[in-house]
Amino acid sequence: MDVNPLAVILVENGSKGDRLLFRYPYDTATPNFAKRIRAKQLQTPYPQISAEEMHKTNAAYSSTISGSVHSFPSKVLSNLFAVKSELCGKKFEIKINDIRFVGHPLLVYHQGEGKAAGSSQESILSFNVIFALKASASHAVVDCYHEVSKRIAAALWHEERRVAYLSEEAKVMTSTQDDVSSELPDDLLDVPYHLILQRSQLARDLRRVYEDLQISGKIHLRINRWILISCCLPQKIYHLLDPGLIIEPADIHACMEALRPYHAILLLGDKEKIINNLPLDSSPALKRLINLANPLKSLQTLAADADLTLSHVFQLVGHMLYFGHATIIYPLCDSNVYVLAGSANTSPQSKLADVFSEMFNCACLIQIMSEFSVPVSLSQRRNPLATPEQESQEIKIIIWMLQHHLLIQLHTYVQIVVDDMHPRSFNKGSFRSAKTTRVTFASRQSTPDELNTGSSLTRMPSDSDMASVISDEALSSPPSHKSIGSKAPWSIENILSTSLSNTEREAVLQVDAATNSEDFELFARLCKYFRGKHHLEEIMYLENVRRSNLLHLIDKFRTILITFEHEDSACSVFYKNSTTINIS
Amino acid sequence: MIKAIFFSEFHPTLGPKISYQVPEDYVSKEIFDAVSVYIIPKEQLDSCIITVNVLGHKITGYPVRISDEKYPRNFLIFNLCFVCDSDARTVQYELVVRKLAEHLVTLEVEQNFLSTESNRAKLPKILGQILSDINRCGLCTVTVGTSTLHLKVIQVAAEPPPVFDHHVPVFTSEFSPLKQDYWDLTTKQVLPYIDGRSHVARVAIEADVDIGLVKSCIQNLLYYGVVQLIPIFQYSNMYAATPKLRELPMNSDLNKECITFVAKSERHPPSFRDVFQMYCGMTYGTTIRDLCLRFNPHALRIDEHRLVQFGVLQGIIRRICKYPVYKPETQRGSHKKQMTSLHRLCTGVASYDEICCRTGLSYHELDEKIEADADICVLWK
Numbered sequence: 001m002d003v004n005p006l007a008v009i010l011v012e013n014g015s016k017g018d019r020l021l022f023r024y025p026y027d028t029a030t031p032n033f034a035k036r037i038r039a040k041q042l043q044t045p046y047p048q049i050s051a052e053e054m055h056k057t058n059a060a061y062s063s064t065i066s067g068s069v070h071s072f073p074s075k076v077l078s079n080l081f082a083v084k085s086e087l088c089g090k091k092f093e094i095k096i097n098d099i100r101f102v103g104h105p106l107l108v109y110h111q112g113e114g115k116a117a118g119s120s121q122e123s124i125l126s127f128n129v130i131f132a133l134k135a136s137a138s139h140a141v142v143d144c145y146h147e148v149s150k151r152i153a154a155a156l157w158h159e160e161r162r163v164a165y166l167s168e169e170a171k172v173m174t175s176t177q178d179d180v181s182s183e184l185p186d187d188l189l190d191v192p193y194h195l196i197l198q199r200s201q202l203a204r205d206l207r208r209v210y211e212d213l214q215i216s217g218k219i220h221l222r223i224n225r226w227i228l229i230s231c232c233l234p235q236k237i238y239h240l241l242d243p244g245l246i247i248e249p250a251d252i253h254a255c256m257e258a259l260r261p262y263h264a265i266l267l268l269g270d271k272e273k274i275i276n277n278l279p280l281d282s283s284p285a286l287k288r289l290i291n292l293a294n295p296l297k298s299l300q301t302l303a304a305d306a307d308l309t310l311s312h313v314f315q316l317v318g319h320m321l322y323f324g325h326a327t328i329i330y331p332l333c334d335s336n337v338y339v340l341a342g343s344a345n346t347s348p349q350s351k352l353a354d355v356f357s358e359m360f361n362c363a364c365l366i367q368i369m370s371e372f373s374v375p376v377s378l379s380q381r382r383n384p385l386a387t388p389e390q391e392s393q394e395i396k397i398i399i400w401m402l403q404h405h406l407l408i409q410l411h412t413y414v415q416i417v418v419d420d421m422h423p424r425s426f427n428k429g430s431f432r433s434a435k436t437t438r439v440t441f442a443s444r445q446s447t448p449d450e451l452n453t454g455s456s457l458t459r460m461p462s463d464s465d466m467a468s469v470i471s472d473e474a475l476s477s478p479p480s481h482k483s484i485g486s487k488a489p490w491s492i493e494n495i496l497s498t499s500l501s502n503t504e505r506e507a508v509l510q511v512d513a514a515t516n517s518e519d520f521e522l523f524a525r526l527c528k529y530f531r532g533k534h535h536l537e538e539i540m541y542l543e544n545v546r547r548s549n550l551l552h553l554i555d556k557f558r559t560i561l562i563t564f565e566h567e568d569s570a571c572s573v574f575y576k577n578s579t580t581i582n583i584s
Numbered sequence: 585m586i587k588a589i590f591f592s593e594f595h596p597t598l599g600p601k602i603s604y605q606v607p608e609d610y611v612s613k614e615i616f617d618a619v620s621v622y623i624i625p626k627e628q629l630d631s632c633i634i635t636v637n638v639l640g641h642k643i644t645g646y647p648v649r650i651s652d653e654k655y656p657r658n659f660l661i662f663n664l665c666f667v668c669d670s671d672a673r674t675v676q677y678e679l680v681v682r683k684l685a686e687h688l689v690t691l692e693v694e695q696n697f698l699s700t701e702s703n704r705a706k707l708p709k710i711l712g713q714i715l716s717d718i719n720r721c722g723l724c725t726v727t728v729g730t731s732t733l734h735l736k737v738i739q740v741a742a743e744p745p746p747v748f749d750h751h752v753p754v755f756t757s758e759f760s761p762l763k764q765d766y767w768d769l770t771t772k773q774v775l776p777y778i779d780g781r782s783h784v785a786r787v788a789i790e791a792d793v794d795i796g797l798v799k800s801c802i803q804n805l806l807y808y809g810v811v812q813l814i815p816i817f818q819y820s821n822m823y824a825a826t827p828k829l830r831e832l833p834m835n836s837d838l839n840k841e842c843i844t845f846v847a848k849s850e851r852h853p854p855s856f857r858d859v860f861q862m863y864c865g866m867t868y869g870t871t872i873r874d875l876c877l878r879f880n881p882h883a884l885r886i887d888e889h890r891l892v893q894f895g896v897l898q899g900i901i902r903r904i905c906k907y908p909v910y911k912p913e914t915q916r917g918s919h920k921k922q923m924t925s926l927h928r929l930c931t932g933v934a935s936y937d938e939i940c941c942r943t944g945l946s947y948h949e950l951d952e953k954i955e956a957d958a959d960i961c962v963l964w965k
Binding site for chain 2: 072073075076079080083084086087090091092093094095096097339340341342344345346347348349364366367369370373374375413415417418419531532533562563564565566567569572
């Protein structure tokens with residue numbers, strides 16, 4: 001993982017020129033030359049080059065700067081990062097050999113803007129908070145660090161203009177540096193940073209930023225006890241949750257794109273613990289949501305329960321995903337089919353196995369995992385003789401395994417595929433007769449009552465979630481269906497022609513079930529979902545149909561419909577490494 | 585894509601400046617002034633590859649300093665920089681920039697190339713040639729006087745994954761095995777045996793090359809994207825569809841490619857419906873043998889081996905591997921059972937393929953042994 005920062009550096013550009021105010025971590029021992037050479041040799045990824053040869057190349061291309069941040073003298077760093085005013089207010093990125101520096105320099109006073117009256121002679125023109133990273137860190141990681149740097153810079157900028165905080169802190173830092181350097185020889189220049197840490201609040205804050213990023217990936221602090229900085233590195237957080245899981249912010253955005261009101265959130269930790277770890281002034285809506293969160297509840301119900309709009313719930317969920325508090329699942333129900341995830345760690349010596357046997361005493365993780373080697377639905381797993389305790393234990397085990405990304409849910413998708421290689425010899429007579437029968441049947445009214453009795457899974461849209469486009473769709477679709485039945489028969493044909501190609505339409509008419517008006521109407525209504533993009537649960541949700549009706553329909557039209565199973569794209573983001581290890 | 589190349593130096597009286605640039609004025613004077621501190625940096629940063637990404641330009645340079653009393657300030661500092669767009673990748677140019685800079689140092693030390701005005705005038709032409717040649721084909725040969733410099737851009741790819749005995753290397757579609765003079769001797773010996781069916785251990789035996797060498801050859805080929813690794817094809821294998829399967833009916837290019845790839849004969853391609861139905865049939869618990877019995881791919885003009893190969897290469901399907909795990913029941917028997925060599929392999933990390941390759945057992949032999957052993961639990965994932 002190249003997520004960890006190598007250093008954090010604060011540089012000012014003042015009326016007296018550039019100056020490095022603080023760097024952390026500082027090297028207490030002066031690095032000697034031999035150490036540098038050794039570090040250099042270890043860096044090359046090609047061990048087959050002989051040591052002798054390498055020494056030659058090193059000598060030829062040697063520079064005073066080797067691959068460690070410590071080897072950069074403070075003067076060089078301050079010269080690099082005290083940028084010209086043209087570069088201020090923008091992302092600043094520079095790579096030197098194997099180290100990438102990223103920051104967001106800011107001008108304290110804009111051009112033309114007069115300095116505050118009565119300011120002292122020594123004033124800060126611009127400053128820069130820089131993070132040093134390994135050059136191999138990905139673009140997304142660099143962008144996250146830029147964001148952190150930008151936030152700190154903005155807070156400092158505000159505090160500087162409000163109460164000249166940065167100037168005060170800078171004065172403490174420079175005076176400490178001057179005190180020490182007048183007493184000590186040049187080669188012990190790192191000593192002042194230790195003293196600065198004791199004297200300056202800002203230096204301690206920067207140390208905390210560095211350490212928090214290193215340890216937890218979450219930053220939560222107030223600059224000058226006033227401006228809140230709260231952000232995180234999702235890559236680091238997910239890495240801590242599950243080493244080997246690589247989640248970039250882009251993945252979370254992809255998940256948010258695929259998020260639907262029928263999804264549910266599954267908290268990754270203890271409810272109390274998550275709430276206690278939230279900052280004191282966090283949104284009460286978030287706390288309410290966490291309190292009410294339940295793997296059985298869809299976001300839609302959750303929104304109704306928490307008395308929030310659906311779009312607000314989506315935003316909160318996005319936040320929780322970003323901070324690694326929760327993951328996305330389809331609400332637990334009997335028809336859910338689960339299987340062992342390809343990314344699951346199956347070693348019996350793994351830490352997870354120990355934790356598992358501790359949590360659910362006498363249960364063996366490997367045994368349970370082997371039971372999920374073939375896809376099983378929850379109803380299949382249910383033992384009719386089990387006591388209620390055993391049943392709840394079983395559900396707890398499944399929830400635990402979902403939390404640890406050991407299980408993945410399979411969904412069934414439907415695709416309409418017509419044999420276009422060999423178009424069936426159309427019997428014109430039968431085609432026409434099919435058409436006429438359909439017209440006569442289509443004039444019959446469908447029974448809307450049957451459709452309104454939602455199955456246990458589809459949740460009736462309630463008034464509180466009008467914000468969602470999808471729920472709007474769900475609300476509006478039953479009336480449109482009614483109009484199909486009562487209106488002129490060509491409306492079915494219309495629907496068919498908009499969502500199907502000519503060959504497909506002809507093939508549909510060839511199917512025996514097309515002569516039955518009810519089946520045919522249902523097919524016409526649902527055919528837009530038979531493109532492999534919607535799973536059965538989604539179709540049920542969107543069109544308010546029963547699972548059994550849907551399955552019957554698919555069965556009746558099985559000559560042109562093909563089903564296949566795979567995971568939901570919203571949830572599969574969190575199993576990312578499953579696709580990469582498929583060769584072994 | 586390199587947008588521009590410029591040669592900048594520290595002028596004894598004017599300070600840092602761009603002396604030559606192709607195309608001219610791509611990097612304006614204002615931008616150069618803002619970044620000049622990174623182009624002509626402090627002494628400590630000489631001979632470092634510095635890439636600075638600001639103001640919409642990504643500039644990669646390698647500042648060099650030649651100390652000699654003959655220069656006005658006793659030294660000459662110059663930097664030849666490549667300029668790219670700010671979102672472009674520039675790692676691959678770093679070595680080229682360095683090589684170029686070092687070549688210029690040699691030219692200067694030996695022939696005073698940079699300090700004689702008539703020679704310097706050749707620089708814009710050279711820069712222009714480098715710019716167009718590297719952008720066109722990634723290669724460039726520069727001739728200055730009697731010396732020749734070869735430059736080549738090597739794309740920096742991620743470290744290739746480790747190659748195991750049971751992996752099967754298969755050529756990616758773009759590669760033509762005919763152009764073989766490009767590779768080293770061992771690779772040339774190995775290449776003819778890569779047929780998309782033999783696993784690494786078998787390739788090693790057939791090519792009569794040490795298996796370690798074969799693995800490093802294949803790893804090298806992987807790095808260049810010439811081969812991909814897939815699992816061994818067996819009729820007992822199971823595969824499962826991935827979310828990418830839904831793209832197959834939508835994407836007409838992929839669709840056509842798939843049909844021609846899996847066809848038994850070119851003249852009678854199979855119907856898409858049959859191909860798709862076979863892919864959809866691949867799921868947990870269904871082996872390729874079951875699928876063949878159900879669909880009879882021969883009659884459908886589908887080559888089931890190529891079907892699986894295409895699916896795995898395109899990521900439409902993924903292999904579901906079988907992992908035996910040794911899990912002794914310690915509670916009941918007080919005496920500790922002897923752990924066999926097979927038990928030691930059943931760690932939950934090694935798949936059937938790997939164990940078969942290690943022990944030399946066939947799939948069925950191994951399966952029988954494991955079925956008979958009550959202490960071994962089998963996982964599919």
